[in-house]
Amino acid sequence: MRVVLVSSSPNEIGLTNSCVQICMETLKKANIQTEWIVLNHYDIKKCEACGKRGWGMCLEEHQCRMDDDFNRLKDKIGEFDAMIVVSPVYFYEMSESAKTFFDRLKRCESFDENWKLKGKKMLCIACAGGSGDGTKNTLNSMKILTKFLHMEVVKQVGVTRMNFETIKTEIAEGTKKLMLGENYE
Secondary structure, three states: OOEEEEOOOOOOOOOOHHHHHHHHHHHHOOEEEEEEEHHHHHHOOOOOOOOOOHOOOOOOOOOOOOOOOOOHHHHHHHOOOOOEEEEEOOOEEEEEHHHHHHHHHHHHHHHOOOOOOOOOEEEOOOOOOOOOOOOOHHHHHHHHHHHOOOOOEEEEEEEEOOOOHHHHHHHHHHHHHHHOOOOOO
């Protein structure tokens, strides 16, 4: 099994990175091949809704016409057997870099019968540094994402700085469920 971990925080310290590290350690202990992609390290522009009625080549060719890192990352992610998405909560939503990437991914892959991650599993983790009120909305956005990508959620975990110590086990258990292909509880 190969797992891609996609995160969207530019910080190498903090809550989001701590959650990533728990996932990475759990996968490493199980000898699972893993790649960590930090979206903030790539040039990913916002969708331009180009072409006829706002659908460019993404609808039929499942690629984007823009010359940035998106197509390469999309194709790379498709090579894995499962995905973990870890995003900080910014204003009750995924981070801007996550929204930008996943908005374009939905456009390219929602109607692709051959999308390589179709039917595969995803673990969703939302990390709120403040009160945590935005985790529910962010996790709902991630669940909607899995619907359009035709993936299955194995678990959703809302993390705050206040519950982090008690929820570490839940993050590790969600990662194990992903490896085992178990369904969401």
